Amino acid sequence: xxxxxxxxxxxxxxxxxxxxxxxxxxxxxxxxxxxxxxxxxxxxxxxxxxxxxxxxxxxxxxxxxxxxxxxxxxxxxxxxxxxxxxxxxxxxxxxxxxxxxxxxxxxxxxxxxxxxxxxxxxxxxxxxxxxxxxxxxxxxxxxxxxxxxxxxxxxxxxxxxxxxxxxxxxxxxxxxxxxxxxxxxxxxxxxxxxxxxxxxxxxxxxxxxxxxxxxxxxxxxxxxxxxxxxxxxxxxxxxxxxxxxxxxxxxxxxxxxxxxxxxxxxxxxxxxxxxxxxxxxxxxxxxxxxxxxxxxxxxxxxxxxxxxxxxxxxxxxxxxxx
Amino acid sequence: xxxxxxxxxxxxxxxxxxxxxxxxxxxxxxxxxxxxxxxxxxxxxxxxxxxxxxxxxxxxxxxxxxxxxxxxxxxxxxxxxxxxxxxxxxxxxxxxxxxxxxxxxxxxxxxxxxxxxxxxxxxxxxxxxxxxxxxxxxxxxxxxxxxxxxxxxxxxxxxxxxxxxxxxxxxxxxxxxxxxxxxxxxxxxxxxxxxxxxxxxxxxxxxxxxxxxxxxxxxxxxxxxxxxxxxxxxxxxxxxxxxxxxxxxxxxx
Numbered sequence: 001x002x003x004x005x006x007x008x009x010x011x012x013x014x015x016x017x018x019x020x021x022x023x024x025x026x027x028x029x030x031x032x033x034x035x036x037x038x039x040x041x042x043x044x045x046x047x048x049x050x051x052x053x054x055x056x057x058x059x060x061x062x063x064x065x066x067x068x069x070x071x072x073x074x075x076x077x078x079x080x081x082x083x084x085x086x087x088x089x090x091x092x093x094x095x096x097x098x099x100x101x102x103x104x105x106x107x108x109x110x111x112x113x114x115x116x117x118x119x120x121x122x123x124x125x126x127x128x129x130x131x132x133x134x135x136x137x138x139x140x141x142x143x144x145x146x147x148x149x150x151x152x153x154x155x156x157x158x159x160x161x162x163x164x165x166x167x168x169x170x171x172x173x174x175x176x177x178x179x180x181x182x183x184x185x186x187x188x189x190x191x192x193x194x195x196x197x198x199x200x201x202x203x204x205x206x207x208x209x210x211x212x213x214x215x216x217x218x219x220x221x222x223x224x225x226x227x228x229x230x231x232x233x234x235x236x237x238x239x240x241x242x243x244x245x246x247x248x249x250x251x252x253x254x255x256x257x258x259x260x261x262x263x264x265x266x267x268x269x270x271x272x273x274x275x276x277x278x279x280x281x282x283x284x285x286x287x288x289x290x291x292x293x294x295x296x297x298x299x300x301x302x303x304x305x306x307x308x309x310x311x312x313x314x315x316x317x318x319x320x321x322x
Numbered sequence: 323x324x325x326x327x328x329x330x331x332x333x334x335x336x337x338x339x340x341x342x343x344x345x346x347x348x349x350x351x352x353x354x355x356x357x358x359x360x361x362x363x364x365x366x367x368x369x370x371x372x373x374x375x376x377x378x379x380x381x382x383x384x385x386x387x388x389x390x391x392x393x394x395x396x397x398x399x400x401x402x403x404x405x406x407x408x409x410x411x412x413x414x415x416x417x418x419x420x421x422x423x424x425x426x427x428x429x430x431x432x433x434x435x436x437x438x439x440x441x442x443x444x445x446x447x448x449x450x451x452x453x454x455x456x457x458x459x460x461x462x463x464x465x466x467x468x469x470x471x472x473x474x475x476x477x478x479x480x481x482x483x484x485x486x487x488x489x490x491x492x493x494x495x496x497x498x499x500x501x502x503x504x505x506x507x508x509x510x511x512x513x514x515x516x517x518x519x520x521x522x523x524x525x526x527x528x529x530x531x532x533x534x535x536x537x538x539x540x541x542x543x544x545x546x547x548x549x550x551x552x553x554x555x556x557x558x559x560x561x562x563x564x565x566x567x568x569x570x571x572x573x574x575x
Contacts, residue, residue: 190427190435193416197424200415207395207411208425208481267415 016261016316020276027280031287038290045167051282052171053230053237054246055275058253059175059182060226062274064219065257066186068199068266071113071223072128074253075246076135078231081106083139085155085232086148086241095154103228109135110224114217132250139243148241159237171233178226183271195219199266255302256281258309263316281305324387326351326516327372327403327485332381334367341367342378343540349485354507354517356531356548358524360560363537365520369487372518373405374398404483406474406491414463418455419444421462422477447476451509453502468499472506485516492526504530524556538562 031038057074064071081102088098109131116127161170186192198205198212206212235241260277262269281302288298325348334342342364349355359365370376374395383390385401392398398405412421419441420427428436428443444458453472455465462473471491478486488507492500507517507530519531527534528548536544536559544551544559544567551567558564 188435189433190429191433193420193427193435197413197416197420200413201411204411204413205424208477209396209399210425263415267413 016312017270017273017276020260020273020280024276024280024283027283027287031283031290035287035290038287041167043286043290045169047279047282047286048172049169050286051278052169052175053233054249054253054256055175055278056178056226056230056233057223057249058256058274058278059179059271060219060223061253061257062260062262062269062271063182063186063195064223065262065264066199066266066269067195067216067219068202069117069216069219070124070128070254070264071110071220072125072250072254073109073113073131073135074223074227075249076132076139077106077109077224077227078234078249079139079241079243079245079247080109080135080142081228081231082235082241082245083142083148083231083243086150086235087142089150089153090148099155099232102232103225106224106228106231107221108224110221110227111217113224114220117220118213118216136243136247139245143241143243145243147243149239150235150241151239153236153239155232155236156239157236158233159235171237174233179271179275186271191215196267199263199268201267251306252281252302255306255309258313259305261312261316264310264313268316277309325349326386327401328384329372330382330384332368332371332378332383334371334376334378340540342371342537345381345537345540345542347535347542347545349516349518351484351516352511352514353533354511354519354531356527356534357518357520357537358527358534358556358560359537359543363560364540365537366489367540368537369405369489369518369520372398372403372485372487374403399481402482402484403487404478404481404485405487405489406471406478407489412462412470412474415461417459417461418448418465418473419458421473422447422458422480424477426481444476444480447480448472451476451479451506453506466499467495468502471495471499471503475503475506475510479510479515483515485518486510487518487520489520490522491519492521492523500526524553528553528556536560538566542568544568 037043057078061071061074084105085098085102088101089095113128113131116122116131117124157170158174159171162168163170163173186195194205194210194215198210198215202212231245234245256277257274258264258277259280260269260273260275262273284301285298288301327349329345329347332342332345333340345368357365357368367376371378372392374392374397377393383392390401392401413424422444423440428439430436441458448455448458453476455469462470465473475486475488475491491503495503507519510517519527521527531548534544534546534548534551534556535542536556538559546567555564559566
């Protein structure tokens with residue numbers, strides 16, 4: 001019986017990551033053949049840059065969803081943070097300081113989510129659907145619906161900077177750096193392992209003395225922080241803060257995270273999976289543009305990917321046995 | 323011998339319902355105590371009081387002769403009382419080793435998990451208890467019911483439990499798995515732990531427990547060595563058909 005169990009464990013093992021890796025290879029091969037522009041360095045820089053900003057948010061969302069939470073207000077928080085920074089800069093505040101204040105504000109927005117979910121005991125999905133409207137609406141109110149153009153500023157390096165002869169976007173480097181640091185944190189620290197355990201069974205964790213509420217709050221605030229950082233990067237990229245920034249991006253980001261193998265029910269998943277999920281979606285988007293397909297097809301395909309991702313999730317859970 | 327844990331005149335009511343009335347109980351080291359009673363007899367109330375979930379209206383406790391208070395689950399843990407609930411409270415998505423050391427993980431440089439140490443210690447603990455598992459790195463959701471119960475009990479021990487309250491540990495298990503849990507109870511007994519076994523399976527109790535205690539309508543109804551009684555009498559105590567017997571409790575007071 002025990003050998004049977006071993007086999008099962010092995011079989012379950014890294015199936016998700018292997019599957020994602022294989023999908024990625026297939027996509028790369030296909031688009032390389034289908035489009036002569038796909039394999040160019042410049043195209044990969046584009047894919048990387050497009051991925052970096054959403055990827056920043058996906059990192060935090062991965063951590064949050066592993067801990068059993070979810071946040072639909074991610075893109076709205078990013079828009080708010082960009083708006084705060086741009087408004088302060090337009091008031092004449094020092095750019096660096098304005099950016100830091102925006103980040104603190106974004107952490108505060110994450111704190112509001114945490115408060116509503118943990119103290120008021122409202123399910124995360126509904127709570128953050130509410131704050132999505134609340135935060136997005138606030139961004140519109142604050143801006144009066146207008147864009148705030150600030151041009152080149154002290155944060156421009158983040159959105160526009162390139163390294164190695166203009167080939168490597170700094171935003172991509174920052175994204176990968178934070179990704180690796182977070183991977184390390186989740187894998188090797190007790191706190192990171194607690195986040196996994198809380199997603200698996202929060203009651204059991206609480207009963208053994210784990211500070212469940214504090215850790216869950218921290219995960220929401222971390223999500224606020226990285227969403228705010230993404231908002232700042234986006235603002236610096238265009239030199240403009242828009243109230244509609246990243247509108248609808250939450251669905252893309254959640255899709256990437258789910259596709260990467262994070263369980264909707266929490267407790268399972270990895271940042272490496274999220275990276276692969278982001279790459280797959282990024283390459284599909286890019287490939288479709290190169291192939292000259294109508295933009296609307298992207299939405300159709302994203303919808304399909306989201307359904308596939310969730311189906312894979314329930315499939316994986318059904319794979320276990322008691 | 324000094325009992326490991328004593329309770330005296332413990333009462334608890336919920337509104338008009340008297341769940342426990344003036345209950346005395348001693349739990350000794352190296353003893354398996356079978357706690358019996360019909361539904362609503364007060365078993366769970368008693369367990370919840372001992373594990374700090376409920377606070378009694380009246381009554382006193384002592385731990386190895388010293389007066390003690392149990393006002394919260396943390397107090398109970400401090401006194402070495404560990405409860406293994408029916409629903410197990412395992413984290414399915416985590417490996418065996420982490421489940422055993424959940425909340426008490428060995429650390430490295432304050433914030434880092436010492437995974438190696440945790441896995442080695444978990445493996446040693448399982449070996450000591452004769453629990454056979456493929457690996458401590460396996461997620462708990464891949465284990466059988468008996469193995470899961472064994473992991474839950476190991477956790478109670480790893481968390482420093484000397485007094486183990488096992489709530490229906492074999493209720494959902496097959497014959498072989500039940501046997502596994504019984505072996506585990508015996509090896510814990512040999513280590514000098516005190517074990518309170520709550521169960522509906524009467525033949526199990528007479529087989530595994532050294533002593534049976536029967537609650538009836540919130541009161542202590544019988545307290546006897548299992549070798550001094552039989553299945554029929556125990557059933558009589560539970561239903562109230564047999565006269566009460568409190569030999570041991572009287573002998574102690």
